[in-house]
Amino acid sequence: xxxxxxxxxxxxxxxxxxxxxxxxxxxxxxxxxxxxxxxxxxxxxxxxxxxxxxxxxxxxxxxxxxxxxxxxxxxxxxxxxxxxxxxxxxxxxxxxxxxxxxxxxxxxxxxxxxxxxxxxxxxxxxxxxxxxxxxxxxxxxxxxxxxxxxxxxxxxxxxxxxxxxxxxxxxxxxxxxxxxxxxxxxxxxxxxxxxxxxxxxxxxxxxxxxxxxxxxxxxxxxxxxxxxxxxxxxxxxxxxxxxxxxxxxxxxxxxxxxxxxxxxxxxxxxxxxxxxxxxxxxxxxxxxxxxxxxxxxxxxxxxxxxxxxxxxxxxxxxxxxxxxxxxxxxxxxxxxxxxxxxxxxxxxxxxxxxxxxxxxxxxxxxxxxxxxxxxxxxxxxxxxxxxxx
Numbered sequence: 238x239x240x241x242x243x244x245x246x247x248x249x250x251x252x253x254x255x256x257x258x259x260x261x262x263x264x265x266x267x268x269x270x271x272x273x274x275x276x277x278x279x280x281x282x283x284x285x286x287x288x289x290x291x292x293x294x295x296x297x298x299x300x301x302x303x304x305x306x307x308x309x310x311x312x313x314x315x316x317x318x319x320x321x322x323x324x325x326x327x328x329x330x331x332x333x334x335x336x337x338x339x340x341x342x343x344x345x346x347x348x349x350x351x352x353x354x355x356x357x358x359x360x361x362x363x364x365x366x367x368x369x370x371x372x373x374x375x376x377x378x379x380x381x382x383x384x385x386x387x388x389x390x391x392x393x394x395x396x397x398x399x400x401x402x403x404x405x406x407x408x409x410x411x412x413x414x415x416x417x418x419x420x421x422x423x424x425x426x427x428x429x430x431x432x433x434x435x436x437x438x439x440x441x442x443x444x445x446x447x448x449x450x451x452x453x454x455x456x457x458x459x460x461x462x463x464x465x466x467x468x469x470x471x472x473x474x475x476x477x478x479x480x481x482x483x484x485x486x487x488x489x490x491x492x493x494x495x496x497x498x499x500x501x502x503x504x505x506x507x508x509x510x511x512x513x514x515x516x517x518x519x520x521x522x523x524x525x526x527x528x529x530x531x532x533x534x535x536x537x538x539x540x541x542x543x544x545x546x547x548x549x550x551x552x553x554x555x556x557x558x559x560x561x562x563x564x565x566x567x568x569x570x571x572x573x574x575x576x577x578x579x580x581x582x583x584x585x586x587x588x589x590x591x592x593x594x595x596x597x598x599x600x601x602x603x604x605x606x607x608x609x610x611x612x613x614x615x616x617x618x619x620x621x622x623x624x625x626x
Contacts, residue, residue, distance in 0.1 A: 239314070239315065239318055239322050239323065240275055240276065240277045240318065240323065240324055240325055240364060241275065241276045241314040242273055242274070242275055242309055242310065242314070242317065242325070242330075243274050243275065243276050244272075244273075244274040244310070245271065245272070245273055245274070245301070245305075245306035245309055245310060245353065245356075246271065246272045246274065246624045247269050247270070247271050247272075247298050247301045247302055247306070247352075247624075248269070248270050248298075248623065248624060249267050249268070249269055249270075249296035249298045250267060250268055250269075250270055250296070250620060251265075251266070251267055252266050252267065252268050252292060252584050252587060253265060253266055254266070254583060254584065255395060255396060256393035256394065256395055256583065257393060257394045257424060258393060258394070258421045258423070258424060258450070258452045259421060259422065259423030259424040259451055259452040259453075259454035260423075260452045260453065260454055261293070261452075263292070266292065266293075266295065267295050267296035268289050268290050268291075268292070268295075268296050268587060269289060269290050269296035269297050269298050269301060269348075269349070269352050270287070270288075270289045270620060270621060270624065271287065271288045271289065271301065271352050271353055271355070271356045271624075272285050272286070272287055272356060272621065272624035272625055273285065273286040273287075273288075273353065273356040273357055273359075273360050274625065275325070275360055275364070277360075277363075277364050279363060279364065279366060279607075283625075284360055284363045284364055285360065285624075285625045286355075286356040286357055286358070286359035286360025286361070286363065286608065287355075287356050287359050287609070287611050287621045287624075288351075288352045288353060288354070288355030288356035288357075288359060288531075288564070289352060289355070289531070289562070289587055290348045290349075290351065290352045290531050290532065291348075291529050291531040291532050291559065291560035291561075291562060292560065292561070292580075292583075292584045292587070292588075293502075293532075294345070294348045294532055295345075297345055297346075297348050297349035297352060300345060300346055300349035301349045301352065301353065304346075304349070305334045305346075305349055305350055305353055306353070308333050308334055308336060309330060309333060309334060309353075312333050316329060316333065317329050317330050317333065323364075324361055324364045324365060325357060325360060325361050325364070327354065327357050327358055327361060327535075327536065327537055328537055330354075330357050331350070331354060331357075331534070331535065331537040331538070334350050334353065334354075335350065335534075343505035343506050343509070343533075343534075344505075347505035347506070347532060347533050347534045347538075348531070348532050350534045350535055351530060351531045351532055351533060351534050351535040351538075352531065352535075353535070354530075354534065354535020354536055354537055354538075355530070355531055355535060355536070355564050355609070357535075358535075358536050358564070358609070359608040359609045359611065360608070362607060362608040362609070363607045363608040366607055367607060368567065368603065368604075368605055368606055368607060368608070368610065369564075369567040369568075369571065369608055369609050369610075370383070370566075370567040370568070370570035370571035370603055371571065371605075372571070373567065373568065373571030373572055374570075374571045374572070377571075377572060379571065379572055379573055380573070381570055381571050381573075382570055382573055383570055383602050383603040383605075384570075384600050384601070384602050384603075385566055385569045385570050385576055385577055385600060385601055385602075385603060386557075386569075386575065386576030386577070386599055386600050387415070387566075387576055387577050387578070387579045387596060387599065387600065387601055388415060388416075388417035388418065388419060388448065388473075388557075388576065388578060388579065388599070389410035389413075389415040389417070389418045389419065389579055389580075389581050390418075390419045390450075390561060390578050390579065390580050390583075391406055391407070391410065391418070391419065391420065391580065391581070391582065391583060392406065392407065392418070392419060392420020392421050392433075392437070393420075393421050393583070394421060394424045394425070400432070400433065400436040403420070403433060403436060403437060404436055404437060404439075404440035406582075407420070407437050407440055407441055407445075407447075408440055408441070409581075409582075410445070410581060411441060411444050411445050413581060413595075413596055414595065414596030414597050414598065414599065415445060415579075415581075415596055415599055416444075416445050416446065416598060416599030417445055417446050417447075417448060417473050417599060418437075418441065418445050418446075418447055418448070419447070419448040419449070419450055419473075419476075419578075420433070420434070420437055420447065420448075420449055420450070421449075421450055421451075421452065422434070422449045422450065422451050422463070423451035423452060423454035423455060423463075424454075427459075427462060427463060427466060430463075431466055434447070434449065434467075434470060438470060446471070446472070446473040447470075447472055447473060448472060448473035448474045448475075448476060448499070449467065449472060449474075449475055449476065450476040450477060451463065451475075451476065451477055451478050451479075452476075452477055453477045453478075453479055453480050453481055453503065454479075455478050455479050456479065456486075457479065457486050457489060457490075460478040460479050460486060460489075460490045461489070461490060461493050463475075463478065464478070464490050464493040464494035465493060467494065467496070468493070468494055468495060468496060472496055472497075473497065474496070474497040474498055474499040474524075474525055475490075475494055475496060475497070475498050475499070476498070476499040476500065476527070477499070477500050477502070477503070478490045478498070478500075481500060481501070481502075481503035481504055482504075482509075484512060484513060484515075484516035484517035484518075485516070485517075487500060487513075487517035487518060487519070488516065488517050488518025489518075491518045491519075491520065491524075492518075496523070497523045497524055497525060498519070498520075498523075498524050498525070499524065499525035499526075499527055499557075500513070500517070500519075500524075500525075500526075500527060501513060501526045501527040501528045501559075502527040502528065502529050502532070502558075502559035502560075503532075504528060504533065505532060505533040505534065505538075506533060506534065506538060506542075507538060507541035507542045507544070507545050509533075510526075510528060510542040510545045510546065511545045511549070513526075514545065514546070514549040514551070515549075521549075521550060521551045521552070521555060524555065525555055525556075525557050525575070526546060526551070526555055526556045526557075527556075527557060527558060527559045527578075528542050528556065528558060528559070529558050529559040529560040529565065530558065530564060530565060530568065531560055531562060531564055531565070532559075532560070536564070536568065539568070543556070543572070553572060553573060553574050553575070554573070554574065554575040555575055556574045556575055557569075557574065557575045557576045557577060557578065558574070558577055558578065559578055560578060561577070561578045561579045561580040561584065561588040561589070562587060562588065563590070563591070563609050563610055563611065563614070564609055565577050565578075566590070566601075566603065567603070567609055567610070570603045585616065586614065586616035586617040586619075586620060587617060589614065590614070591604050591606060591610050591613030591614045592613060592614055592615055593613075
C-alpha cells in the first residue's frame with residue numbers, strides 16, 4: 238500500500254534565553270516545529286514525522302506555510318514515493334520543495350527546507366520501523382556505530398555572570414561525563430576573554446579539553462590578535478574566527494594558529510562547502526567541519542556536502558555538526574562522523590538526548606528508537622505532539 242503525505246503543519250515556538258555570544262543575544266530567538274502527517278499506520282498509530290530548526294536561526298513559519306509545504310501537498314502523491322511505492326522518497330520530496338527556486342540565495346529558505354526535511358526523514362525511518370541511524374547505515378553501506386562522541390557547548394555571556402559561575406558551569410559538564418567543553422569568546426575585550434579562558438582551564442585542570450568559539454565576530458587584525466593569544470593554550474579548536482564566507486580571512490588566520498580550527502555551521506549548501514575547502518586554507522589533518530543539516534536544506538543536501546568533503550580528500554571523521562539536535566546524532570552514528578555538539582542546559586527542550594541516555598567518557602550510546610527518536614524525549618515530544626492532532 239502506498240504512503241501519502243496528508244498534511245504539513247508548523248508552529249513557531251520561543252527558545253528565548255538570557256544569553257549572548259559575540260554577535261547575537263537569544264532573548265527573542267524562535268524555532269519552527271514541523272509535523273509531516275502521513276496516512277501510514279505503524280503499531281496502530283498514524284506515522285507523523287517531526288522536525289525543528291537549529292538554534293541561531295529564527296523560525297521559518299512564513300516560508301514553510303507559503304512556499305514549501307504547499308508544493309508537497311499539491312504534488313501528485315505518487316511522485317513523492319520511493320521505487321517500492323511503500324515509503325516516501327526524501328530526495329523526490331526535496332526536489333519538489335525546491336521547484337521554482339533559483340540557484341544561490343540560500344539564506345532563510347535553507348532553514349525552512351531543512352526543517353521539513355528533518356520531519357520527512359523521521360517519517361521515512363518510522364515507516365521502515367527502524368532508528369534513522371540504522372536506516373542510513375544500511376542505505377549507504379556503512380557499519381553503524383551507536384556510540385557517538387559528544388561535546389558540551391556553553392560558556393555564553395550571561396548578565397552578571399562572573400568567573401565563578403562560568404567555572405561552575407564547566408565543572409558541571411565534566412561531572413556529567415563530557416571530556417570536551419566549549420565556551421564563547423569575542424563578546425568582550427581580548428584581555429577579559431583571556432582571563433575567562435584561563436579561569437576555565439584552571440577549573441577543568443586537565444579533566445577535559447576546552448574549545449573556543451568566536452561566532453564569526455572578528456575582522457582579520459582582531460582574529461590574528463586572538464590567534465596569537467590562543468595558541469599558547471592547549472585548545473581543542475578555535476571556531477569561526479571571522480565571517481563564514483570570508484575564506485581568505487580563515488586561510489590567513491591559519492598561518493598564525495597552528496592548532497585546530499573549526500567552521501562551517503553557517504554554510505548552507507554543498508557549493509559553499511566546496512568553496513570552503515578550496516579557498517579557506519582548511520587543513521584536513523587537524524581542522525573540523527561543522528555543517529548543520531537542519532540549517533542547510535536538510536539531510537538530502539548534507540549528503541551532497543559529505544560527498545564534497547570526501548572528494549576533497551577529507552575524512553568524514555573531521556565532521557562534527559553544529560546544532561546539538563538528535564537529527565545530527567543519528568547522522569553521526571549512521572554515517573560514522575566525528576561526533577556531535579550538545580547543549581546540556583540550553584535551548585531546551587530541543588537540545589539533548591532521549592531520556593535515560595547518559596554521557597560516559599565523552600560518548601553516548603544511541604537508543605534503538607524508531608525514526609529520529611523524538612518520542613523518547615518527553616519534554617520535547619510534549620511540544621511536538623501538539624501538531625499531530
